[in-house]
Amino acid sequence: MIIILQRNGEEQVNEIVRYVHSLGLEVDISQGTENVVLGIRGDTRSLREEQFVSLPGVQRVNRISSKYKLVSRQFRPQHTVKIKDYLVGDVPHLSDSKPFIIAGPCAIEDEKQALQTFEEIAAYTDAFRGFLYKPRTSPYEFQGLRETGISILQEIRRRYSIPIVQEVLDSRHLDVLNEVTDIYQVGTRNMYNYELLKEVAGTGKPVILKRGWTATLEEWLLAAEYIAKEGNMNIILCERGIRTLSSGEYGRNTPDLNVIPAVREKSCLPIIFDPSHSTGRAELVVPTSLAALSMGAHGLEIDVMPRNYDRRMLQVDGQQAITAQELGEIVKRAGNVWGNG
Numbered sequence: 001m002i003i004i005l006q007r008n009g010e011e012q013v014n015e016i017v018r019y020v021h022s023l024g025l026e027v028d029i030s031q032g033t034e035n036v037v038l039g040i041r042g043d044t045r046s047l048r049e050e051q052f053v054s055l056p057g058v059q060r061v062n063r064i065s066s067k068y069k070l071v072s073r074q075f076r077p078q079h080t081v082k083i084k085d086y087l088v089g090d091v092p093h094l095s096d097s098k099p100f101i102i103a104g105p106c107a108i109e110d111e112k113q114a115l116q117t118f119e120e121i122a123a124y125t126d127a128f129r130g131f132l133y134k135p136r137t138s139p140y141e142f143q144g145l146r147e148t149g150i151s152i153l154q155e156i157r158r159r160y161s162i163p164i165v166q167e168v169l170d171s172r173h174l175d176v177l178n179e180v181t182d183i184y185q186v187g188t189r190n191m192y193n194y195e196l197l198k199e200v201a202g203t204g205k206p207v208i209l210k211r212g213w214t215a216t217l218e219e220w221l222l223a224a225e226y227i228a229k230e231g232n233m234n235i236i237l238c239e240r241g242i243r244t245l246s247s248g249e250y251g252r253n254t255p256d257l258n259v260i261p262a263v264r265e266k267s268c269l270p271i272i273f274d275p276s277h278s279t280g281r282a283e284l285v286v287p288t289s290l291a292a293l294s295m296g297a298h299g300l301e302i303d304v305m306p307r308n309y310d311r312r313m314l315q316v317d318g319q320q321a322i323t324a325q326e327l328g329e330i331v332k333r334a335g336n337v338w339g340n341g
């Protein structure tokens with residue numbers, strides 16, 4: 001159940017919170033520009049709307065019909081993620097007036113590849129990606145530099161004040177990653193790993209939650225609810241393509257662009273799009289990025305490789321990596337399609 005009050009009624013809010021606590025229920029408070037929204041958690045079946053509608057300052061009382069609550073649009077009318085508070089540099093909020101761009105190599109493969117990529121894209125990106133731990137389908141393929149790559153990310157930190165995204169596969173890696181990570185990512189394979197979601201949420205850092213490749217929208221938002229329930233609302237959803245009958249035939253996955261407006265309607269969380277893992281093909285990255293932005297995506301997460309590299313030199317996902325020049329093209333053209341953030 002949510003209770004919407006007029007702003008500037010602090011005492012009224014406190015009174016309702018005390019009352020709800022006395023019933024053994026929890027309250028989450030969301031401060032909007034015009035309203036304060038109280039989300040009541042717990043078994044609310046015995047509550048009646050009439051208990052609250054007549055209280056001073058209360059404008060409306062609604063029951064939330066979805067299973068997810070904290071991440072629902074009803075609870076929080078604005079899309080905002082306070083990435084800024086956690087990061088080294090000065091980066092925009094995800095509701096600011098431009099798309100949030102995350103770019104970099106799929107995996108950090110060696111120092112030369114990483115440093116060259118980051119140098120070439122630094123002007124275009126709000127956050128760097130490039131992972132040390134890689135979840136590979138085959139156990140015989142390169143699994144990432146793991147701990148041995150930390151020094152490369154430390155060097156990146158010294159050179160740039162651009163936040164770093166790292167994927168976490170296992171909570172035992174959090175200690176190692178913490179020092180070089182501003183934003184965690186939980187990938188498609190781990191969207192259903194609820195214990196991991198809780199551990200990552202507990203770091204207090206922003207979390208990019210990729211959609212499981214067979215996940216329904218409701219399953220995805222419920223996975224996000226696990227993070228929110230730990231008290232961490234800094235969640236960024238990322239659509240990365242789903243498995244359909246055409247996946248693998250003319251693209252790695254199928255970008256489900258329809259999900260972008262659906263997320264915006266149902267959830268208060270920002271939604272970004274990963275054109276690289278969605279399509280698996282470099283030549284589809286620019287057009288699908290622009291399509292996703294025009295569907296309302298708040299940002300993009302893109303694989304990039306160094307200029308003058310032969311994509312076959314890369315051990316991970318070379319076929320889907322674009323160059324910094326193409327990334328620049330996306331950033332330039334994004335302004336024309338991104339109007340409804």
Ligand code: PEP
Nearest residue numbers: 106187188189210240277
């Ligand atoms: C990635 O971003 O490198 C990645 C592995 O993504 P996904 O989990 O979407 O496959």
Ligand code: MN
Nearest residue numbers: 106277316317
């Ligand atoms: Mn990849």
